[in-house]
Amino acid sequence: MRLVLLGAPGAGKGTQAVFLKERHNLVHISTGDIFRHNLKENTPLGLEAKKYMDSGQLVPDDIVMKMVGTKLAELKPEEGFMLDGFPRTVKQAEFLESITKLDGVILFKVPDEAIVKRLTSRAVCKECGNVTNIHEHSKCPLCGGELYRRDDDNEETIRERLRVFHEQTEALEDFYRSRGLLLEIDATGMPEEVFERVSDELRLL
Numbered sequence: 001m002r003l004v005l006l007g008a009p010g011a012g013k014g015t016q017a018v019f020l021k022e023r024h025n026l027v028h029i030s031t032g033d034i035f036r037h038n039l040k041e042n043t044p045l046g047l048e049a050k051k052y053m054d055s056g057q058l059v060p061d062d063i064v065m066k067m068v069g070t071k072l073a074e075l076k077p078e079e080g081f082m083l084d085g086f087p088r089t090v091k092q093a094e095f096l097e098s099i100t101k102l103d104g105v106i107l108f109k110v111p112d113e114a115i116v117k118r119l120t121s122r123a124v125c126k127e128c129g130n131v132t133n134i135h136e137h138s139k140c141p142l143c144g145g146e147l148y149r150r151d152d153d154n155e156e157t158i159r160e161r162l163r164v165f166h167e168q169t170e171a172l173e174d175f176y177r178s179r180g181l182l183l184e185i186d187a188t189g190m191p192e193e194v195f196e197r198v199s200d201e202l203r204l205l
Ligand code: ADP
Pocket: 008, 009, 010, 031, 032, 033, 035, 052, 053, 054, 056, 057, 058, 059, 060, 061, 064, 084, 085, 086, 087, 088, 089, 092, 161
């Protein structure tokens, strides 16, 4: 299965990707994770991406497209994947269409105010990547690892990321709807409930 996970920052794409990976054995390709990994390792790609990420802007299309093109080319033909955080612009979507054929695009829908609430209280485990709430936990509830806040999870940057989403990424809803690929999911509520809705949609594919 070849999927795109589409939705605003904080819509829960990464969380659902963990469930999907377990159930359907798909390779998870998160462009945000790849940039953060590169930044940690101080690679030229990481340092370049940081300029944009810190202010909530998109990394330029050519950089992201090259990176994703390379990742997809490394997959075996029989391997399924889900793209998380890509595409984010129509140009990226057109590029993707030119190199692969998708089975579906899952759109995670959450109102903006709920997103601001989620992200201003989001903490991530340094050890296992589990996402949790800073008001509820001081250590990772899964592995006891230390929690950290992402640099771009402050209210000002969150609002800017949302603005950029509405300006540049939301157009992809029509792009994929017109191709008959869009699966729309109500992404409010508990992660398990959302995953039930995702599973119901995927059964129809
Ligand atoms: P979120 O979905 O929570 O905003 P991500 O982890 O997906 O965060 O991405 C973090 C940042 O990485 C984005 O704000 C952006 O700067 C950059 N980025 C990730 N994917 C892309 C993309 N496809 N195109 C341009 N920039 C991207």
